Amino acid sequence: MTTVTRFAPSPTGYIHVGNLRTALMNYLVARKAGGSFILRIDDTDQERSKEEYVDALKADLEWLGLSWDREERQSLRLDRYEAAAESLRSMGRLYECFESPTELDLKRKKQLNMHKPPVYDRAALAATEAQKEAWRDEGREGYWRFLLDQVRIEWTDGIIGPISIDAASVSDPVLIKTTGQVLYTFASSVDDIQMGVTHIVRGADHVTNTATQIQIMQALGGRPPEFAHHSLLTGPQGEELSKRLGALSIRDLREGGIAPEALLSMMARLGSSQPVELRMSLDELAEGFDLGQFGAAPTKFDPADLIPLTRARNHHLPFSAVADRVAKLGIPAAQAEAFWAVASKNIDKLDDLGQWADLVLNGAEPAVAPEDAEFIATAMALLPEPPFTATTWSEWTGAVKAATGRKGKGLFMPLRRALTGMDHGPEMADLLPLLHKVRAKG
Structure with a gap:
């Protein structure tokens, strides 16, 4: 049997x-x-569904390289759901209810006060047709529940392992609202059967949904797919992450400079027994992917961990991947590849290239300690005018050492600070030939 999976976001x-x-x-x-x-x-x-969100999620998936083999829309399949609903009604598995939200809430509170699970009492099953007509005359609108077989629902989850849920402990799920809107539990069950979905991976918060959907699928004559429920994400200290997820949209992470390979590498391993390591292609990720390596415990996620992965990815990028970006920064074509070779090892995100381009083209504000002022003045007088060559750094530092007697860190660190304004950075022998201007020369 061909493996068929799906990603089913609500836009x-x-x-x-x-x-x-x-x-x-x-x-x-x-x-x-x-x-x-x-x-x-x-x-x-x-x-609530908006086309702008459909366009945005497609853009996000394309940016990540997650291509799909076909696209489906539930809004174009309403006739399929109605046909399935009629089939369930004919079997006596779909029944109409008329309780208001307030009445249901009162029932739940009463059950809780009696230390009973707040499960729907199936009162609607006892309503006569005359009673239903009376409710309609009052202006009430019916909604539809699926009649669960009150047996244990069991399956072997691809991540959690054997699961057994007593259907008697679960309310008969509402499948169709008073407005006629088909709800997720029902539409997804119909779609997964009719689309031949064989495997579904989703969050652990859907385990109870899975139990009821298995019965819905079986009632419709379908074979339920293999299910696997991955752990839910928490913050780095184990705090609830759900309220922050809006700030962790793929759109915002992309605009913040996070690399797609970093996101994919982390999400493909986070929560598993395998270490999170940078992979530059989806083929590499797929080759080593194994649901059996994942655990069910909540998984800590720290967005800061995406930075070193993004840094590592940028180090792996060939110049051809960034040539246009480097050109837009104003780096001359003759220096562009050498600029990337130097800058790529000293950035977290590609947007950081701008500061290195500014240093190369315009020079940096010198950082000179008072005790080094005389030394730097002597050194700058010995520095030739640009353009610099691959040997300029060694020749210049040799001359400065001979003139001042300085050596080691006392020689090289003040010179780096005077040229770049920083304590750390690229090898100066590689950076100096790229500099168009040295502000410390005055």
Whole structure:
């Protein structure tokens, strides 16, 4: 059987790192097996779904290199859901309810006060047709629940392992709202069967949904896919991350200079027994991907950990990948590749290239300690005018050493500070030939 996975976002906002983790896991399962990866837009909530978010999530996936084999939209499949609903009604597995939200809330509170689980009591099953008509005459609108078989629902999860949930401990799920809107639990069950989805990886917060969806799929004559529920992300101290996920959108991380390879490398390994290591291609990530290596415990995520991965990725980039960016900084073509060779080892993000271009083209404000002022004046007098060559640094420092008697750190560090304004950076022998201007010369 061909492996088929799907990523099914609701276009009600920008996708974040939690969404990416789900998308990437499903993508890698399909790619490793030579299968198919579906992008399904779960847009049955027409009030909250917006086309701008569809466009944004596609742009994010394309930036990451996560291509899909086909696209589906739930809003174009409403007739399929109605047909499935009619099938369930004919079996007596879909029943109409009329309780208001207030009445349901009162029932839940009463059950909790009695130390009972707040499970729907199925009162609607006892309502006669006359009673239903009376409620409609009052202006009430019905909604529809799926009648669960109150047995244990069991499956072997690809990450958590064996799971057993007593359906009697779960409320019959609402599948269709009073507005007629088909809810996620139902639409996804229909789609996953009809689209031939074989594997679903999603967050651990969906475990109960999975139990009810297994019964819905079976009632519709379908074979449930293999499920795997990955751990949820927390902050670096174990704090709840969900409230911060909006600030961790892929869109904002991209604009903040985080490299796609850094994000993918982290999300493909975070929460597993495998170390997070930079991988420059999705093929590399897929080759070593194994759901069995992941644990169920909450997983700590620190956005700061993306910086060293981004730095490492930038070190691996060939000049051809950044040639246009370097040219836009004003670096002459003859120096561009040498500039990248030097700067790439001294940046966290590609946007940091701007400060190195400014140093090369305009020089840096000298950092000269009072005790080094006379030494720097002597040294600058010995420095030839640009352009500098590959031997200028060694020749110049040799001359300065002979003239002042300084050597080692006492010689080289003040010269670096005078030329770059910094204590650390590239090898000066490599950087000096790139400098167009030295402010310390006056």
